[in-house]
Amino acid sequence: MEGFLASCTSGGCGAKIGAADLHDYLQALPQQHEPNLLVGFNDADDAAVYKISPERALISTIDFFSPMVDDPYTFGTIAAANALSDVYSMGGQPLYALNIVCFPERLPKKALAEMLSGGAAKVQEAGIVLVGGHSIYDHEPKYGLAVTGEIAPDQLIQNHTPEAGDVLILTKALGVSIVLAAARADVGDEQATAAAIASMQRLNKYAAAKFNDFQVHACTDITGFGLLAHSLEMAGTEHTLVIDTAELPILAKAAEFAAEFLVTAGGERNREHVGNQVDLTGITPAMQELLFDPQTSGGLLISVAEKDAALLLAAIQEDDPVARIIGVVNAREQEPIILL
Numbered sequence: 115m116e117g118f119l120a121s122c123t124s125g126g127c128g129a130k131i132g133a134a135d136l137h138d139y140l141q142a143l144p145q146q147h148e149p150n151l152l153v154g155f156n157d158a159d160d161a162a163v164y165k166i167s168p169e170r171a172l173i174s175t176i177d178f179f180s181p182m183v184d185d186p187y188t189f190g191t192i193a194a195a196n197a198l199s200d201v202y203s204m205g206g207q208p209l210y211a212l213n214i215v216c217f218p219e220r221l222p223k224k225a226l227a228e229m230l231s232g233g234a235a236k237v238q239e240a241g242i243v244l245v246g247g248h249s250i251y252d253h254e255p256k257y258g259l260a261v262t263g264e265i266a267p268d269q270l271i272q273n274h275t276p277e278a279g280d281v282l283i284l285t286k287a288l289g290v291s292i293v294l295a296a297a298r299a300d301v302g303d304e305q306a307t308a309a310a311i312a313s314m315q316r317l318n319k320y321a322a323a324k325f326n327d328f329q330v331h332a333c334t335d336i337t338g339f340g341l342l343a344h345s346l347e348m349a350g351t352e353h354t355l356v357i358d359t360a361e362l363p364i365l366a367k368a369a370e371f372a373a374e375f376l377v378t379a380g381g382e383r384n385r386e387h388v389g390n391q392v393d394l395t396g397i398t399p400a401m402q403e404l405l406f407d408p409q410t411s412g413g414l415l416i417s418v419a420e421k422d423a424a425l426l427l428a429a430i431q432e433d434d435p436v437a438r439i440i441g442v443v444n445a446r447e448q449e450p451i452i453l454l
């Protein structure tokens with residue numbers, strides 16, 4: 115059988131159209147005025163939010179991509195975990211999901227069945243139902259979910275609403291694409307690859323479930339644009355994120371591989387997008403690569419009130435011990451992001 119991964123030119127969140135290009139073509143779409151649309155694509159947030167009653171809003175999000183691993187079942191679990199993540203990052207609860215399937219006619223149907231089983235397992239772990247989908251033949255396999263969730267409008271957590279004085283928590287380790295690039299170049303490390311896969315399969319449900327008792331002001335999931343570009347979105351125009359690079363959770367071997375320039379096209383796109391918005395003086399080239407590395411199904415970046423930070427971190431670490439406090443939020447200084 116032709117390898118699942120070998121049939122793909124690019125996989126995972128690294129294949130996302132760059133943030134700058136996305137912004138340009140979304141600008142060209144007609145402006146909409148719908149009072150019930152609480153979050154639309156103009157907000158560049160993680161999901162759309164549409165109010166259906168004063169107490170209830172639907173969260174709607176869609177994500178799919180090509181494989182970044184060779185095993186179809188594993189790919190299915192990663193694609194589904196990634197698709198569900200945007201609901202958790204908005205503070206919501208998923209309700210149901212639809213499968214999005216593109217599959218080459220030449221590949222064995224067994225691989226398709228395994229991919230869908232992997233996705234179904236994650237949907238089940240999320241505690242929701244799979245209600246349908248759409249399937250087409252395509253040159254490269256692609257898989258994902260369209261997920262509908264819900265939230266009370268006053269509980270909504272956006273990606274660009276941190277408050278000065280907040281503390282930043284990151285719930286998963288960085289370096290997923292770098293570790294997988296090493297594996298693909300046959301210079302990888304088995305344990306490191308397994309840890310990267312386990313991280314991508316991990317639902318952000320468990321970390322988000324801890325938000326309830328604490329003042330979480332902003333949250334986003336770190337995906338294709340990498341930590342820096344997602345942090346820029348969080349900083350917006352009003353805040354500066356101060357990130358201590360020594361505190362970042364990083365996958366084993368990722369820094370080593372980054373130092374050997376096992377970088378990805380997605381990472382380079384992220385570097386171009388961030389450009390001179392962030393001063394990288396004094397940051398080692400390997401750390402820079404980790405900051406730009408596209409994360410497939412990455413962790414949550416959470417901006418929480420300082421008084422709650424230690425307790426929230428401890429609660430998240432009960433299930434996700436890799437989570438770390440990585441910085442603080444200040445009122446806007448000259449730069450949107452300061453790297454220590």
Ligand SMILES: Nc1ncnc2c1ncn2[C@@H]1O[C@H](COP(=O)(O)OP(=O)(O)OP(=O)(O)O)[C@@H](O)[C@H]1O
Nearest residue numbers: 127154155156158159160161162177200335337338
């Ligand atoms: N083709 C498109 N048409 C309209 N809106 C789009 C399109 N592609 C992306 N968007 C919107 O742009 C915003 C940012 O999209 P993006 O996919 O980067 O966010 P995301 O879903 O949080 O990413 P990820 O799933 O990797 O976390 C979202 O509001 C999304 O709905």
Ligand SMILES: [Mg+2]
Nearest residue numbers: 160200335337
């Ligand atoms: Mg997102």
